[in-house]
Amino acid sequence: MFAPVYFDYNATTPVDARVLEAMLPHLRGESGFGNASSRHDHGREARKAIDEARQQVAAAVGAHPTEVVFTSGGSESNNLFLKGAAACIKPGPIAPVIAISAIEHPCVRETARDLVRAMAHQGWKLREIAVDDQGRIDAGDYAEALALWPRLLSVMLANNETGTIQDIPALARQARAIGGWFHTDAVQALGKLDVNFRELNAAGVHAMTVSAHKIHGPKGAGALVLDKRIELRPLISGGGQERGLRSGTENVAAIVGFGRACELIAERLKQDVSRFADMRSELERGLMQLGATVFSQAAQRLPNTVYFALPGIDGETLVGKLDRAGYAVASGAACSSANPEPSHVLQAMGVAPEIAREAVRISLGSDNNVAQIADFLAVLSDTVFKLRRLSALAG
Amino acid sequence: MFAPVYFDYNATTPVDARVLEAMLPHLRGESGFGNASSRHDHGREARKAIDEARQQVAAAVGAHPTEVVFTSGGSESNNLFLKGAAACIKPGPIAPVIAISAIEHPCVRETARDLVRAMAHQGWKLREIAVDDQGRIDAGDYAEALALWPRLLSVMLANNETGTIQDIPALARQARAIGGWFHTDAVQALGKLDVNFRELNAAGVHAMTVSAHKIHGPKGAGALVLDKRIELRPLISGGGQERGLRSGTENVAAIVGFGRACELIAERLKQDVSRFADMRSELERGLMQLGATVFSQAAQRLPNTVYFALPGIDGETLVGKLDRAGYAVASGAACSSANPEPSHVLQAMGVAPEIAREAVRISLGSDNNVAQIADFLAVLSDTVFKLRRLSALAG
Numbered sequence: 001m002f003a004p005v006y007f008d009y010n011a012t013t014p015v016d017a018r019v020l021e022a023m024l025p026h027l028r029g030e031s032g033f034g035n036a037s038s039r040h041d042h043g044r045e046a047r048k049a050i051d052e053a054r055q056q057v058a059a060a061v062g063a064h065p066t067e068v069v070f071t072s073g074g075s076e077s078n079n080l081f082l083k084g085a086a087a088c089i090k091p092g093p094i095a096p097v098i099a100i101s102a103i104e105h106p107c108v109r110e111t112a113r114d115l116v117r118a119m120a121h122q123g124w125k126l127r128e129i130a131v132d133d134q135g136r137i138d139a140g141d142y143a144e145a146l147a148l149w150p151r152l153l154s155v156m157l158a159n160n161e162t163g164t165i166q167d168i169p170a171l172a173r174q175a176r177a178i179g180g181w182f183h184t185d186a187v188q189a190l191g192k193l194d195v196n197f198r199e200l201n202a203a204g205v206h207a208m209t210v211s212a213h214k215i216h217g218p219k220g221a222g223a224l225v226l227d228k229r230i231e232l233r234p235l236i237s238g239g240g241q242e243r244g245l246r247s248g249t250e251n252v253a254a255i256v257g258f259g260r261a262c263e264l265i266a267e268r269l270k271q272d273v274s275r276f277a278d279m280r281s282e283l284e285r286g287l288m289q290l291g292a293t294v295f296s297q298a299a300q301r302l303p304n305t306v307y308f309a310l311p312g313i314d315g316e317t318l319v320g321k322l323d324r325a326g327y328a329v330a331s332g333a334a335c336s337s338a339n340p341e342p343s344h345v346l347q348a349m350g351v352a353p354e355i356a357r358e359a360v361r362i363s364l365g366s367d368n369n370v371a372q373i374a375d376f377l378a379v380l381s382d383t384v385f386k387l388r389r390l391s392a393l394a395g
Numbered sequence: 396m397f398a399p400v401y402f403d404y405n406a407t408t409p410v411d412a413r414v415l416e417a418m419l420p421h422l423r424g425e426s427g428f429g430n431a432s433s434r435h436d437h438g439r440e441a442r443k444a445i446d447e448a449r450q451q452v453a454a455a456v457g458a459h460p461t462e463v464v465f466t467s468g469g470s471e472s473n474n475l476f477l478k479g480a481a482a483c484i485k486p487g488p489i490a491p492v493i494a495i496s497a498i499e500h501p502c503v504r505e506t507a508r509d510l511v512r513a514m515a516h517q518g519w520k521l522r523e524i525a526v527d528d529q530g531r532i533d534a535g536d537y538a539e540a541l542a543l544w545p546r547l548l549s550v551m552l553a554n555n556e557t558g559t560i561q562d563i564p565a566l567a568r569q570a571r572a573i574g575g576w577f578h579t580d581a582v583q584a585l586g587k588l589d590v591n592f593r594e595l596n597a598a599g600v601h602a603m604t605v606s607a608h609k610i611h612g613p614k615g616a617g618a619l620v621l622d623k624r625i626e627l628r629p630l631i632s633g634g635g636q637e638r639g640l641r642s643g644t645e646n647v648a649a650i651v652g653f654g655r656a657c658e659l660i661a662e663r664l665k666q667d668v669s670r671f672a673d674m675r676s677e678l679e680r681g682l683m684q685l686g687a688t689v690f691s692q693a694a695q696r697l698p699n700t701v702y703f704a705l706p707g708i709d710g711e712t713l714v715g716k717l718d719r720a721g722y723a724v725a726s727g728a729a730c731s732s733a734n735p736e737p738s739h740v741l742q743a744m745g746v747a748p749e750i751a752r753e754a755v756r757i758s759l760g761s762d763n764n765v766a767q768i769a770d771f772l773a774v775l776s777d778t779v780f781k782l783r784r785l786s787a788l789a790g
Contacts, residue, residue, distance in 0.1 A: 004436060011433050012644060014424030027418070027613065029409030029762075038406050039714055040723035041399060072467035072615065075633040075643030087513060107633030107642055114632045118482060121516050213644060218422065220467065220615040220646035235630050237509045238470040238502030247502055248470030249407060249608060251615035254646075319434055328435035367424075 004326040005372050009214075009365035010160050010188060010305060011330055015257065016216040022260040023218065026253035036250045037239060046252045053259025060262035061186075061210060062196035063225045069245045070255050073222035074187040074211035075107035076235065080224050080246065081183050081207045082111045082154060084232030086119055089151050095123035099150035099180075101166070102128040102348035103135055108154050108185055109344070128348075129155070134299035135164035135349050137171060150180045157189035157208075161332065161345045161361055162296035163305030165193065172204035181230060183207040187222075191215035191265050192272075192302045197225045206230050212254065216268070216366070217261030221254035272366055276303040279364055279373050286377035290384055293355070295346065304365065309351075309358035313387050318360050321383045327376055330361045399721040400767050404609075404760035405555050405583060405700060406725055410652065411611040417655040418613065421648035431645045432634060441647045448654025455657035456581075456605060457591035458620045464640045465650050468617035469582040469606035470502035471630065475619050475641065476578050476602045477506045477549060479627030481514055484546050490518030494545035494575075496561070497523040497743035498530055503549050503580055504739070523743075524550070529694035530559035530744050532566060541573055548577045552584035552603075556727065556740045556756055557691035558700030560588065567599035576625060578602040582617075586610035586660050587667075587697045592620045601625050607649065611663070611761070612656030616649035667761055671698040674759055674768050681772035685779055688750065690741065699760065704746075704753035708782050713755055716778045722771055725756040 006014075015023075026032040032049055034042025050070070058065040071077045082098070089096055096119075100112050116124045127148055130141040137155060153175050158165045172182045182205050186195050190210045197208055207230060211222040226232070226245075238247030283306055284294055292308040310318065315331035322329050332343040342356035351359075401409075410418075421427040427444055429437025445465070453460040466472045477493070484491055491514075495507050511519045522543055525536040532550060548570050553560045567577045577600050581590050585605045592603055602625060606617040619640075621627070633642030678701055679689055687703040705713065710726035717724050727738040737751035746754075 006437060008430075008433055008435065008437070011438075012428065012430040014428045015422050017424075020422050023422070027410050027415050028412075033407065033409045034723070035403075035406040038403055038723070038725060039711070040403065040718040040725075042401060042403070042723050043406070072471070072646070073643050076467070076631050079631045079633070079642075105633070106635070107631075110632040110635075110642070114628070118628065218646075218648065219644055220649050233509070233513065236471050236474045236502075237505040238474070238500070240501070240505075247474075247505070248468050249614055251467070251613075251649075253613065254615050254649075316434070323435040328429070328433070328437050330433060330435075 004328060005368070005376065006328045007362045007364065007368065007376070008328045008330050010361065010363035012213050012219065013216045013365055015218055016261060016264060018264065019217055019257045019260045023253040023257040026256055032252060036252060037241070046250070049252055049256050050250055053255045056259035056262045057210070057223055060265050061190065061208070061225055062198040067197065067225050067228060069224045069226055069242050070250065071222045071224060071246055072220055072251070073213070074185070074209050077209040077211070077222045077224040078105070078107045078154075078185055079111050080232065080235050081209065081226070082108065082152060083115050083118075083235060085152055085181055085230060086115050086124065087233035088231040091122040094149070095125055097125045097127050097148045097150040098152040098154070099127040099129055099145045099148070100154045101131060101137060101156065103131050103159050103345040104154060104156055105160055105185060105187070108156070112154070131348050133350050135159055135162045135296045135345065136299050137166055142171065142174070146175060146178055149178045152183070153180050154183040154185065156185040157195065158193065158302050159345060160188045161343055162299070162307045163188075163302035164296045165189070165300040165302065168200060168205060169203035172200065176204040181206045183209070185209045187211045187214055188302060191268065192304055201227055212258035212261055215261045215265060218254045218257040220251055221258040223258070268366055273303060275369070276364055279368060279370055280304070280306055282370055282373045283362065283377070286373070286380070290381060295349070295351070295359070304363050306362045308360060309355050310360075310384055311358070312391060313358055313384055315357055315359045317387065318383065321387070322380070325379050325383065327379065330363070332359060332361070399723060400763070400771065401723045402757045402759065402763065402771070403723045403725050405756065405758035407608050407614065408611045408760055410613055411656060411659060413659065414612055414652045414655045418648040418652040421651055427647060431647060432636070441645070444647055444651050445645055448650045451654035451657045452605070452618055455660050456585065456603070456620055457593040462592065462620050462623060464619045464621055464637050465645065466617045466619060466641055467615055467646070468608070469580070469604050472604040472606070472617045472619040473500070473502045473580055474506050475627065475630050476604065476621070477503065477547060478510050478513075478630060480547055480576055480625060481510050481519065482628035483626040486517040489544070490520055492520045492522050492543045492545040493547040493549070494522040494524055494540045494543070495549045496526060496532060496551065498526050498554050498740040499549060499551055500555055500580060500582070503551070507549070526743050528745050530554055530557045530691045530740065531694050532561055537566065537569070541570060544573045545575045548575050549580065551580040552590065553581075553588065553697050554740060555583045556738055557694070557702045558583075558697035559691045560584070560695040560697065563595060563600060564598035567595065571599040576601045578604070580604045582606045582609055583697060586663065587699055596622055607653035607656055610656045610660060613649045613652040615646055616653040618653070663761055668698060670764070671759055674763060674765055675699070675701055677765055677768045678757065678772070681768070681775070685776060690744070690746070690754070699758050701757045703755060704750050705755075705779055706753070707786060708753055708779060710752055710754045712782065713778065716782070717775070720774050720778065722774065725758070727754060727756070
């Protein structure tokens with residue numbers, strides 16, 4: 001038996017050994033296990049560790065430590081910003097609009113839908129911004145959306161399925177004139193691209209979501225990086241932690257792990273960029289030979305992500321076969337795989353449902369190498385051959 | 396130098412070594428690091444681990460696994476129930492009321508205040524229920540509160556500062572007639588008392604909050620135990636995890652640790668009960684000799700909690716002196732120690748502000764022993780002597 005190969009780094013990543021090492025003192029009955037609000041040595045150690053992690057996260061994303069609000073993860077950060085900001089917006093003479101791209105992660109899309117329902121008494125409306133066939137924001141539709149003077153906007157930096165990167169500074173600069181608050185979900189971008197909140201903020205981005213478990217940190221920690229001029233109502237009220245924006249005893253170990261993982265981003269980026277390029281071109285070359293369509297190939301994409309469809313091969317079926325052959329890949333986004341509907345991202349790109357159902361995502365990580373790609377392509381080719389023969393027999 | 400002694404188990408507890416052992420496979424790049432929504436081996440391992448933890452938590456609190464909703468902790472669980480339920484209550488002919496005890500933790504109290512502000516358009520009102528001088532719900536005031544037909548009620552099982560235990564089944568039975576939804580915050584009770592949701596639910600309790608880090612589990616995991624007839628709007632929308640009640644990639648390691656910590660409750664309870672009784676009577680005997688008032692001494696209390704005031708000795712000052720002498724104790728509740736106001740719990744009990752400012756809490760845990768109490772009393776006596784001499788000199 002060979003060790004299974006993990007090709008699903010956009011879903012989650014293993015914790016880096018150095019990150020775990022930083023976390024362990026806070027998970028053992030050592031000095032750092034205290035409640036960070038306690039006024040004794042154990043509490044102060046915990047507080048100090050959180051402060052240090054806040055600096056590490058801020059440094060990695062080009063923000064000031066006071067702009068970093070720790071949460072339990074990306075979903076909470078997205079909910080905190082969208083629901084929290086909507087609750088603070090005073091309704092004006094026209095019904096307030098929230099505009100999001102049609103390809104947002106469910107934790108933005110469902111949040112926007114829920115907030116429109118919850119704020120129905122103020123007449124909130126949701127406007128989805130169309131994308132082109134490569135998954136890029138459609139310029140014409142964006143201009144039309146801006147004409148509605150949205151009070152809130154949310155466009156992700158990089159898409160989790162296709163890897164498509166949006167030109168967030170350009171979009172934010174356009175949105176500036178109308179005075180809405182602009183948020184970007186940078187969960188998939190962090191660790192794979194340079195992410196700099198200072199530059200985004202200068203262009204007009206007010207808030208940005210990041211998460212630890214996508215960058216070899218632990219699950220259970222994330223942050224909302226927030227322009228301090230923005231007023232938010234907290235989702236979680238209570239003891240007033242995180243400047244009153246997120247109450248609850250801080251998850252010290254996870255926050256410390258998040259900080260350490262952020263510190264390792266620069267090193268990882270340097271090592272991975274050229275390796276990913278080699279692996280991806282090898283992978284896409286092999287996929288094309290099997291007749292695959294690679295989505296968003298003409299767009300700027302995350303260097304680690306390849307999203308493809310093999311004609312006549314059901315995505316779910318292929319994922320299952322590859323799993324049994326020792327390869328962990330995804331069909332559609334992990335977070336929505338409980339949902340048998342074809343990907344909303346592909347649908348927004350105008351991909352026909354029958355092709356969207358064939359979609360399979362490979363997302364590479366630091367532990368992958370070119371030899372794995374070659375082996376994988378051989379297994380894939382064999383699997384596809386067998387599946388096609390089966391369906392020919394059945395047909 | 397002697398090792399510092401931790402007397403602040405109500406603020407947080409160190410993770411049990413057996414809990415950490417259960418968590419580690421999910422924190423290392425081993426099989427269990429996957430995203431529980433992923434449809435491959437790594438994902439299934441994570442899903443299986445969460446299911447197992449759900450059974451462990453359910454077993455420990457006398458609930459069915461399907462009644463356990465995992466969250467990031469106690470504060471989130473309290474917010475989820477109160478805000479989530481209020482959002483689903485259709486306003487009737489009279490303005491809806493939420494009734495909470497006057498001694499709730501800030502994550503219930505501030506949440507109730509915030510929800511009343513957020514739902515102002517529906518006319519929500521907050522009613523605080525008075526307590527007697529021992530911190531027990533005042534029967535007369537409770538009856539008056541019920542006469543307002545509150546749609547939501549929240550009374551904690553045991554108070555974090557005084558340790559006072561409320562007769563929740565009796566209170567819930569009374570509330571039943573009016574049809575409101577009854578919630579109890581059992582964060583401090585779990586692990587120190589028998590907590591049985593089946594019995595509470597039969598009496599009329601609809602929801603209960605528990606947290607991992609108070610029972611030697613990790614920070615970052617908690618649960619809302621919920622009667623499935625109750626409809627809630629999620630705080631965190633997205634991928635639809637936890638039956639749509641709490642989206643976000645599950646914090647597998649913390650959830651697994653929570654499950655294991657729950658498994659250890661029974662053993663810990665058996666070992667601790669008589670030991671706590673001995674330690675507490677020794678401690679209170681010594682405190683009385685120093686002229687201390689012990690709060691809620693006439694009430695049913697958590698066996699590990701002693702909350703006291705020494706005449707003329709400022710609580711904050713004493714906590715600082717004891718910290719330097721190697722003892723970690725609390726003044727007021729840890730979560731509100733950023734707040735210099737005297738404890739709202741003591742104020743609700745009618746304790747004068749100048750005495751409330753003297754309050755210090757000792758909360759014992761499994762690692763404490765009677766010898767530590769004797770040593771502590773000697774140090775305390777010396778500290779008090781010096782502080783009194785100082786204030787006599789100053790006076």
